[in-house]
Amino acid sequence: MTAGRVAVAAAALLALAGCGSPSGTEAVTLNVSAASSLTEAFTRIADEFEADHPGISVALNFAGSSALAEQVNAGAPVDVLATASSETMTTVSDAGNAVDPRPFATNVLTIVVPSGNPAGVSGLADLSGSDVRTAICAPEVPCGAATAALLAATGESVDAVTLDPDVKSVLARVVADEVDAGIVYVTDARATVDKVDEVPIPEAGTAPTDYLVTRVIDSGSPDLADDFIALVTGPTGQQVLRDAGFGPS
Amino acid sequence: MNRAAAAARQPWYIAVPGVVAVAFLALPLLGLLGQAPWGGMWELLTSEEVLVALRLSLTTSLAATAVAVLLGIPLAVLMTRSRAFGGGWVRALVTLPLILPPVVGGVALLAAFGRRGLAGQVLFEGFGIQIPFTTVAVVIAEAFVAMPFLVITVEGALRSSDRRFEQAAATLGARRWTVFRRITLPLIGPSIAAGAVLCWARALGEFGATLTFAGSFPGITRTMPLAVYAALDVDRSQAIALSVVLLLVSVLILVGLRGRFLTGLRR
Amino acid sequence: MTGLTARVELDRGGFRLDATIDAAPGRITAILGPNGSGKTTLISAIAGLTAIDGGRITIDGVVVDDPDAGAFLPPDERRVGVVFQDYLLFPHLTVRDNVEFGPRSRRDVTGRAGAGEWMERLGVATLASRYPRDLSGGQAQRVAMARALATDPSVLLLDEPLAALDASTRLEVRRELRSHLGGFAGVTLLVTHDPLDALVLADDVVILEGGRVTQRGATDDVARRPGTPYVATLMGANLLHAVADSGVARTEDGVSVAIPDRSLAGEIVIVLRPEAISLHRRHPEGSPRNVWPVVVRELEPRLDRILVHVSGPPDLAVAVTPAAVADLDISPGTQLWASAKALDLDAYARTS
Structure with missing residues (x-):
């Protein structure tokens, strides 16, 4: 039957794309979207986070802040969003998608x-x-x-x-x-x-640039997301950011 | 159902994927049209910023097409008539910009015409001329990416055209230039037109190579596609409106030209 | 000296063309040969579209190709007009522009007036603003002629000028061609595989077979005295090679033939026209006659006759009326007698 075949093909595609529904045995993934300038710092912070949280893996997505904000507002499955501009974060807050955005670093x-x-x-x-x-x-x-x-x-x-x-x-x-x-x-x-x-x-x-981080309202793992944000704003994360040249918020 | 309709009906394995293909091509365009801010369209279209980008896009893409025609037709002739240029390596070279990611094309152009590039260094150190970040650079980037469309179209036409017409012209006393001008070119005229239109359309839509090689500055190097990309960061609806403008201009010119060279074929 | 002298040697992947053509102005010379005999290659060499490997071509005393002397004039510098088999009228130009193409290319102002004159003379002036695809076959042929003649060539080459036409048009155009060519003072070479073209149009005939000239001469002479089986078949005659002695000739397969000329001796060629042979149910009475037992192989209807091919020896083609076929009750396999009066056959010494 044709409809059956289509359904099977669609399921296979979803599985390939990694969009299958999580099953009990699979590791939990935390999706973090961050501004391009955070590439080095957030990669190191994610390593620290995974070391502290066995079984959890962090998927990092780096791009321009505006593009990331747009993805979140369009309903992309993101848990944590870090932008390189408070204006960009405002568009996410205004859309009701940000939970308590807070500054964590500055750049000059x-x-x-x-x-x-x-x-x-x-x-x-x-x-x-x-x-x-x-x-x-x-x-x-x-x-x-x-x-x-x-x-x-x-x-x-x-x-x-x-x-x-x-x-x-x-x-x-x-x-x-x-x-x-x-x-x-x-x-x-x-x-x-x-x-x-x-x-x-x-x-x-x-005229420093403020970097803000927030949990996304639709996050499937709010506790983990908050843990990650705590790591970023805590002493370990701040040291990593300082090393990369960021200033204190 | 009458017999003619029954005979014309296509089997499902042609009809279904064919219709899917049409939908696949049409849906993104429909989406774009659906999201376009039609209310403020006219105001946007006549804004200084859009007019500047549109004018720059039209002039550079036409200049790039002219460059492609002037250099590309002789290249196509060489490829079909000369043993040295008929080899696979020339064809590969011509095809390369088609498959190269345009950004890589831009990097390659910098490596050639940038002030640290192969030829650019000579220009810069000898004459103080710098090509990147100028309108000339935009034309170069567009011509580099778009010329293959013209060359390949014209080359195909030359290969399939009957060379005996040229022989007939020679027996009538026509010298080689006369034969080329009055016989060879007119016979492949429709293909030159088709190739030039394809080339122009590609030049008009060029983005990656232009941004990398020429930069993005309003009125000098920021063509419509670059303006769309810049607008995307501030105002999505403005970016969509600009895209729609680009789309409409392309469609208008394509339709206009198509009518013209179809009549050329019929004549 | 005026006219064309061409000794053409050309090698083309296993095929060798080695032919000499001399043709005088004001005369039409047919080059007659089967497909693949090298006719088109020969024209292409004279026109300058193919360089020769050996020999020499001169037109009105000017050497246009001589590999030994390193001389070669490209086509546009030779005064050679070509009417191609499929005409090759330029599809994007009108009839007038096609005909004026030559004079314009040579920047010849009086030639453009001449172009108009040729269009008038060939009856295509009224078609001047048409495009080639709107012309009938016969019209296209005349435009191609006008285009070639408008360049005022010393040599006009016609490559199978009638081959692209349908049968009824061909008859008409063939008739016209002769009068059209009457207005041309230069050398005309007419390449054809159709003997009728040669018979109707040409003053002289050169027979080309397998890249070599096998016979040449005035058209009437060649038609009357075919020198090879190809020519004989072309002309519709039966040809027997034989050795003659005192009025009797003996063919290679042992057939005796009485011939009229008792003085002929040695190798001769006997030409028997199909109309000169009779078929009989029984051995015919009377003498002196050449009579051979034959078996009917095939019947071939012609315009008003039926050509009966019989196996001998000798193998012959005999033309009879449909009534005779009925009378004799002829069908393949029928055994008959074939006879020919000595006076009805031509015999001549073989020349090569």
């Missing part, structure tokens, strides 16, 4: 230049005009919004050649030596310290 912006600083960049003031080719994030994304806020606070202006969709793209252009400077997060500069040089922005601390 910095200038990165190709190794050896060929264009001789010494600060934000050097990034205006067409002599220095600068890449920054598009104002639509969190790192771009932060950049805009910083520039507004300092009264400087930057003539960028490209407004990139995410901070990794900006960093990649600096690494490839296709631009003379880029504005990225300190944590990104720290992660690629062997490939780029950093030119700190003294005023950066005046």
Whole structure:
């Protein structure tokens, strides 16, 4: 019978995609969605969490904060969401999908230049005009919004050649030596310290980016989710974040 | 049921997957149309930001098509007429941009024309010219990704065209250039048009290679697809509206051109 | 010197073409041969579409191809017009643009006037704005002729010009072709496998078989005196090779034939027209006659006659009326007597 065959095929597909209903013998999986800039730190925190919780595995999903927020609002099976922008978290709260979002880290912006600083960049003031080719994030994304806020606070202006969709793209252009400077997060500069040089922005601390974490309302494992958040905000998680270059919230 | 209808009826193993395929292609488009903010559409379409991106998309995609036509037709001729270019390696090279992820194409273009690239280094150090982050870079990225559509279409037409027409022209006293211009090109004209339209459509939709190689800056390198992607982060409905614009422009031009080169075939 | 002289040697994967053609202006020379005899290759060499491996081609005294001297003129620099078998009219150009293509390509202004004149003369001027696919076979043939002639060629090559036409059109076009070609002062080479084309249109005939010329001469002479079984069959005649001595010839398979010319001696060729042979139920009376017992092999209806193929020796084709078939009650396997008067057969010394 055709309908029967279709049902069997659909079941097989679901099983392949890992969407089968959990059975008693299977390990419990905690789904954590986090902003791309948290990749290194959250990977280490997840390892700690799994060590403390035998039988539990953490599935990490890193992407741009906006995309993650949209997935959650669309009903994706996520237990914990960590964003790199309070505005993005607001869209999740407003949709009634966040349970008690709280800040857990901050990040500040910095200038990165190709190794050896060929264009001789010494600060934000050097990034205006067409002599220095600068890449920054598009104002639509969190790192771009932060950049805009910083520039507004300092009264400087930057003539960028490209407004990139995410901070990794900006960093990649600096690494490839296709631009003379880029504005990225300190944590990104720290992660690629062997490939780029950093030119700190003294005023950066005046406009830090807040990172927020929350349990998602439809989480199937609320207790585990809260445990994970506690680990992030506790001393162990905070130390890992400090090591990666994040500031205290 | 009358006999003609019975004869035309397709067996289920053709009809069912065929209809599924149509639904598969049509559903995402219908979804897009359904979610489009039709109310604010006109305002959005005439906004400075959209007009700038649309103008840039149209000019760069047309320029890329022109580049593809000017370089691609001679390449197709070489591939069919010259022993050296007829080999499998040229064909593989031409096909490569079709299967390469566009982002990889962008990285490859940087490796060639970036200021640390093979040719780009010479341009940069010798003349101070930097190609990335310029509108020229957008055209290059689009041409790189889209030219294969034209080359492969024209090459196929040349292979199946009757070379004896060219011989007949030669016996009538036509020199090679005259033969090429008045016989070879007109005979494959419909295929050139078809190839150019495919190429243009691909150039218009180009995203990955453009973002990687040319960057994204309004009015200079941010074409419609890049504007859609940028908008996606702030306002989903705006991104959808932009996509719908891109879709409508493509459909309008495709339909318009299709009518034209169909009449060309009939003539 | 004017006209065409061509000695063409060409090797094509096991096939060798080695033929000499001399043709004078104002005359039509038919190149007659079976399929695969090298006719099209020969034209292609003269037109410059194929380079020859050996020999020499000159047109009006100009060497256009001579591998030994390293001389080769490409097609566009030769004054050779070609009417291709399937015409190859340019599908995207109108009749007028097709015919004017040659003069325009040569930037020949008076030639464009000439194009109009040829279109007029060949009766295609009224079709000027049509496209090739809207032409009938006969019209397309005339447009192709006009296109080739508008370039004012020294040599006009017609490759099976009637082959693409249906039977009824062919008769009509064949009749017209002769008058159309009358207005052309250069050399005309007419390649064909149909002897009727040659008989009706050509002044001279060159027979090409297996890449070699096996016979050449004025059309009437070749038709009257076929030199090979191929030509004889083409012309519809029976051909017997024999050795003659004092009015009697003996064929290879031992048949005696009385011949009219008692002076012929040595190897001869006997041509027996199908109409010159009679069939009988019983051994015919009277003398002197050539009479052979034969068995009917096959009956082949022709326009107003029936061609009876009989096995001998000699094997013969005999033309009889349908009434005679009924009278004699002929069917395959019937045993009959075939007779021919000595005066009705042609015999001539074999030349090669």
